[in-house]
Amino acid sequence: MGKTLAEKMLSEKSGQDACAGGIVIARVDVAAFQDGTGPLGVRQLQKMHLEKLRAPKAILFIDHAAPSPRKELSNDHMLLREFSRKSGAILSDIGEGVIHQRLVESYVKPGDVVIGADSHTCTSGALGAFATGMGSTDVAIGMAMGRTWFKVPETFRVEVKGDFTPGVGSKDLILYLIGLLGADGATYKALEFGGPAIEKMSMESRFVLANMAVEAGAKTGLIASDRITKEYLRSRGRTKDWRALAPDKDAEYERVIEIDARKLVPQVAFPHTVDNTRNISKALGIKVDQVFLGTCTNGRIEDLKIAAQIIRGKQRAPGTRLVVVPASRDVFLSAMKSGLLDVFVRAGGIVLGPGCGPCVGVHQGILGDGEVCLSTANRNFRGRMGNPEGLVYLASPATAAYSAIKGEISDPRDVYAKKRRRGRVMKPRRKKK
Amino acid sequence: MVLKGKAWKFGDSISTDLICPGRYFHLRSNLPELAKHVLEDADAQFAAQMARGDFVVAGGNFGLGSSREHAPTIIKLAGVSAVLAKSFARIFYRNAINVGLPLVECDTDLIEQGDELTVDLAAGTVQDFTKKIELKSHSLPRAMLNILNDGGLLAHIEKHGDFKLD
Ligand code: SF4
Numbered sequence A: 001m002g003k004t005l006a007e008k009m010l011s012e013k014s015g016q017d018a019c020a021g022g023i024v025i026a027r028v029d030v031a032a033f034q035d036g037t038g039p040l041g042v043r044q045l046q047k048m049h050l051e052k053l054r055a056p057k058a059i060l061f062i063d064h065a066a067p068s069p070r071k072e073l074s075n076d077h078m079l080l081r082e083f084s085r086k087s088g089a090i091l092s093d094i095g096e097g098v099i100h101q102r103l104v105e106s107y108v109k110p111g112d113v114v115i116g117a118d119s120h121t122c123t124s125g126a127l128g129a130f131a132t133g134m135g136s137t138d139v140a141i142g143m144a145m146g147r148t149w150f151k152v153p154e155t156f157r158v159e160v161k162g163d164f165t166p167g168v169g170s171k172d173l174i175l176y177l178i179g180l181l182g183a184d185g186a187t188y189k190a191l192e193f194g195g196p197a198i199e200k201m202s203m204e205s206r207f208v209l210a211n212m213a214v215e216a217g218a219k220t221g222l223i224a225s226d227r228i229t230k231e232y233l234r235s236r237g238r239t240k241d242w243r244a245l246a247p248d249k250d251a252e253y254e255r256v257i258e259i260d261a262r263k264l265v266p267q268v269a270f271p272h273t274v275d276n277t278r279n280i281s282k283a284l285g286i287k288v289d290q291v292f293l294g295t296c297t298n299g300r301i302e303d304l305k306i307a308a309q310i311i312r313g314k315q316r317a318p319g320t321r322l323v324v325v326p327a328s329r330d331v332f333l334s335a336m337k338s339g340l341l342d343v344f345v346r347a348g349g350i351v352l353g354p355g356c357g358p359c360v361g362v363h364q365g366i367l368g369d370g371e372v373c374l375s376t377a378n379r380n381f382r383g384r385m386g387n388p389e390g391l392v393y394l395a396s397p398a399t400a401a402y403s404a405i406k407g408e409i410s411d412p413r414d415v416y417a418k419k420r421r422r423g424r425v426m427k428p429r430r431k432k433k
Numbered sequence B: 001m002v003l004k005g006k007a008w009k010f011g012d013s014i015s016t017d018l019i020c021p022g023r024y025f026h027l028r029s030n031l032p033e034l035a036k037h038v039l040e041d042a043d044a045q046f047a048a049q050m051a052r053g054d055f056v057v058a059g060g061n062f063g064l065g066s067s068r069e070h071a072p073t074i075i076k077l078a079g080v081s082a083v084l085a086k087s088f089a090r091i092f093y094r095n096a097i098n099v100g101l102p103l104v105e106c107d108t109d110l111i112e113q114g115d116e117l118t119v120d121l122a123a124g125t126v127q128d129f130t131k132k133i134e135l136k137s138h139s140l141p142r143a144m145l146n147i148l149n150d151g152g153l154l155a156h157i158e159k160h161g162d163f164k165l166d
Helices: A005-014 A038-047 A071-087 A099-107 A119-127 A136-145 A170-181 A196-200 A203-216 A227-235 A301-311 A329-337 A340-346 A397-406 A413-426 B022-027 B031-035 B070-077 B090-098 B142-149 B153-160
Strands: A023-027 A030-034 A057-061 A090-092 A113-116 A130-133 A147-151 A155-161 A190-194 A220-223 A255-260 A267-269 A277-279 A290-294 A321-325 A372-375 A391-394 B002-009 B055-057 B082-085 B103-105 B116-120 B125-128 B133-136
Touching (some): A005 A023, A005 A130, A030 A136, A038 A057, A038 A071, A038 A136, A071 A090, A071 B022, A099 A119, A119 A130, A119 A203, A119 A227, A130 A220, A136 A147, A170 A255, A203 A227, A203 A301, A301 A397, A321 A340, B022 B031, B055 B116, B070 B090, B090 B103, B090 B153, B142 B153
Parallel strands (some): A155 A255, B082 B103
Antiparallel strands (some): A023 A147, A267 A277, A267 A391, B002 B116, B116 B125
C-alpha cells in the first residue's frame, strides 16, 4: 500500500514500516529549544547528566524575549548561553530571529525529523520534513539520545486548486481551513497540503500553511519537496540540501478536503480562538488600536512586501499603532535594503528587531484593557498578548496593512480593485483591428 | 492508584495561555511561584482556593496551544491529582504524561463544580459521589502508560536506559 509523506519519512528514519496508528522510534536530525522552554529542558539534561548531545543539530534559540525585558529572563538566557558553550549546541542569540524562521532558513532539509520545544515547529514541514512540537522534557531526551518515539499520524489531505483572488492568500486559506476543521478537528493528524494551487505557491506562503497546522490540533503540516523547495534552498545557498520527496499516488488518507482558492475571501479570526474565523465582511469596520505585522507565521519578506505595497506613501490612521517585526535578521536586512522598512517608518509605524516581538505577551506591544489588535500571528487566545482584557483578531498581512491605514478592519481586495481600475484608465485603449 | 478530591469545573478549549499566562513568562524558572498563577485567566480563585488532591474537570480540547510543559507541571505542582476532560490537545497530553500528571479522558458533562470524586486510574473509572454516578474513561495507550507508571519520561529513561514502550 502507498505511503503518505508522514509514513514515508517516519519509515526512513525509524527503519520500521511506519503505518498510521503504529508507534515508532525514529532518529532525530534537528532538536531545538527556545528561551521559554529551553531553561527547563536544559535543567532536565543537567539533572540526567546528559550533556553529550547525539542529535546532529541541537539548537538553542533566544527569540521570545529578545532582548530581555527582565532580569529573570536575562538569567535564563545566561543559562542557555552557558549550556551552548559546554555542550556544543548551536546558539542562535538575540537578533538572529524567530526559531521557526531560522530553522527553515538555515537548518532543516527535506526528509529530516525535527523536534522543537515550541508548538509551531510544524512550520518546517513545508520543506518536506517531519517536524513537530513537543515539550521540554521530550525535546531534551530527543536531543540527548538523537532519537524519540512517535505515534505515526493518520493524514488529512488538503487538496487546493484554482488561483487566489488578488488580496487573498495562504493566510486566508489556512484560517478558512481551521474554521472548517475546528481547533481540535485534526488532533493527532498530519495535514498534507497539495494540489495545483500548492504546487504553484511560493515557499514563503507554504510556510504559513504548515505553521498553523497545529491550530487545528495537528501534529504537523506537510508539503512535498519539489522544484519550489529546491529553488528556495538554492536561494539560501543550500542547493545540496535538497531532495525530492512526495507521497505515493496510492497513499491512504483518513480524509480528503478539497478547497477552491478562487472562492476564498479574506478571513479574520475573532477573539479568543483561532477557529472563530469569519469572512471579512463580518469584521468590516471594527476599530483597531494596534496592527502587528510579524511572527513566524507572517513576518517574512513576502509578507512585508505585500504590506509595504499597500502602505507606501500613506500614513497609519490616527489612533492605530503599527508594529512591524521582521522574523529574522535576513528578513530585516533584505527589508532594509529594498526600502520596505522606510515605508513602515514613514507611515508612522515602528520597526522592532527580529524576534517574536509582542506575539506571546512578554514585551513590545502589550495591549491595554479592551484594546483591539489586528495581528498576522497564529494565535488569539485570551491573554495571548499579555493582557486577558485585550482582544486579538488574526488576519493576513494584506488585511493588516490595509486596516492600519484605515484604522478599522478593511478588505484588502479593495486596494487591488482600485489598482486595476486605475491601471485601465492609464493604459491607452487598444484599437480593434 | 485511587485518587480522591473535589471537582473544579472549567469549560471547553482551556488553552495553555489560560493555564500558564504569557505575562508570567519571567517566572518560568521559578515554578513554585508560577504555580500560584495556575489557570488564573480561566478562574482567578482557583489557585488560592483549591485543596491538594482536587481535580481539574474540563470540556473538550484541554491544553490546546503552546508546547510549554510548564502548563501541566504547574497543575501538578499546585497539587491537582488529575485532569479530567472530554479530550486533550496533543502536545499537552504528551507533556502531562512526561511530567507524571495523570489525565483522564471521559464524558465530563455531568460532573459539576464541587462534586466529590474518586478516580481509579488502573480501572479507568470515575465515581461522582455527589451525583452517585460512575463514568468510564478511555485508557491510555500502552506506550504512555509505561511512561506514566515509571513516574514520567526522565524516570523512564533512567530506569531502562532507553525507550521501553511495549
Ligand atoms: S513568533 Fe509567536 S508563535 Fe512564533 S515562535 Fe514566536 S511566540 Fe511562538
